Amino acid sequence: MGLLKAAMEVTRRVLLDIKTFGGLVSSLLGFLSDLLGRKLVAPSWVWWLLGAILLFTTAWRAQWKLLKAEDQSRKPRPEMTLEALVQRLSAAGDDIAGDGAKRKYQALIAIRQEARLGHLSVWGRDGANQSLLDQYPLEPVPADHWKNAQIDYMQFIQNARCATRNAQLPGAPTHYADLYFDPVQVEVVFPSAQKPKFQLRSPFVWAASKS
Numbered sequence: 306m307g308l309l310k311a312a313m314e315v316t317r318r319v320l321l322d323i324k325t326f327g328g329l330v331s332s333l334l335g336f337l338s339d340l341l342g343r344k345l346v347a348p349s350w351v352w353w354l355l356g357a358i359l360l361f362t363t364a365w366r367a368q369w370k371l372l373k374a375e376d377q378s379r380k381p382r383p384e385m386t387l388e389a390l391v392q393r394l395s396a397a398g399d400d401i402a403g404d405g406a407k408r409k410y411q412a413l414i415a416i417r418q419e420a421r422l423g424h425l426s427v428w429g430r431d432g433a434n435q436s437l438l439d440q441y442p443l444e445p446v447p448a449d450h451w452k453n454a455q456i457d458y459m460q461f462i463q464n465a466r467c468a469t470r471n472a473q474l475p476g477a478p479t480h481y482a483d484l485y486f487d488p489v490q491v492e493v494v495f496p497s498a499q500k501p502k503f504q505l506r507s508p509f510v511w512a513a514s515k516s
Contacts, residue, residue, distance in 0.1 A: 328359030383428035383443050383485030387456070388465035390416065390486050394495055413456045415495070417472075421451035425494050429469070429481025438466060438483050446481050453477045456484070 335352030338345045345352070394415065395408035419425035430441035446469075455472035468482035 328356045328363060331356030331359060379489070381426040381487035381490050383487065385486045385488045385491060386465065387416075387461070387484040387486070390491060391461070391465075393491070393497075409461075410458045413458055413461060417451050417455050419494050420446070421448055423448040426487055426490055427481075428485040430483050431481055432479055433468070433482045435464070435466070435468070435482065441482075443483075443485060444481075446484070450477055450479075450481070454480060 331352045333356075334345050335349045335356060338349035338352060391409055391412045394412035395405065416425065416427075420427045427446040428443040429446045430438055431444055433441035450469070453471060453473055453475065454469040454477040457467070457470045460467040460470060466483040468480045469477065469484075470480065471477060
């Protein structure tokens with residue numbers, strides 16, 4: 306009974322939507338025009354075209370709302386390594402000298418800043434032994450961690466899966482190694498400066514990257 310009521314409510318809302326109602330009426334007039342073999346104010350193809358446009362608009366709006374709901378309910382996932390993020394931000398590849406080194410250093414500072422503000426989710430392995438990293442599970446790094454901790458540039462150059470280090474005293478009570486980030490969130494916080502290749506993705510990520 307609950308499912309039937311829900312279906313009836315959805316049907317009621319669809320019929321009350323002006324674009325949906327207009328699309329149905331236009332399609333009906335197009336059908337009647339073809340059936341009777343004469344124009345009903347306008348040729349049948351006009352009614353069919355108007356109906357298709359209005360119904361498409363309704364479908365598009367429904368999909369937009371669905372994407373928005375999915376985007377809002379999406380939980381960040383640790384799918385991008387620190388090395389990949391720094392390379393993306395610095396666009397320096399393996400160059401560790403000159404401008405390339407400076408860009409990497411600035412990238413590490415920017416990552417710390419956004420993580421401290423809570424704009425960028427970070428995962429790491431708490432107190433992990435560098436020789437046994439994969440035996441330590443990833444867990445969220447609290448934003449407060451970045452008040453007294455940082456990603457040391459020289460440590461990062463030697464090992465991209467390095468642990469955070471103290472930035473000032475008193476130091477952080479614990480440190481996290483092998484940092485990971487969410488690529489969708491990264492695109493919002495650090496929008497790509499390069500012209501992106503065509504790809505299908507959530508319009509809300511695109512809109513946020515342009516704001």
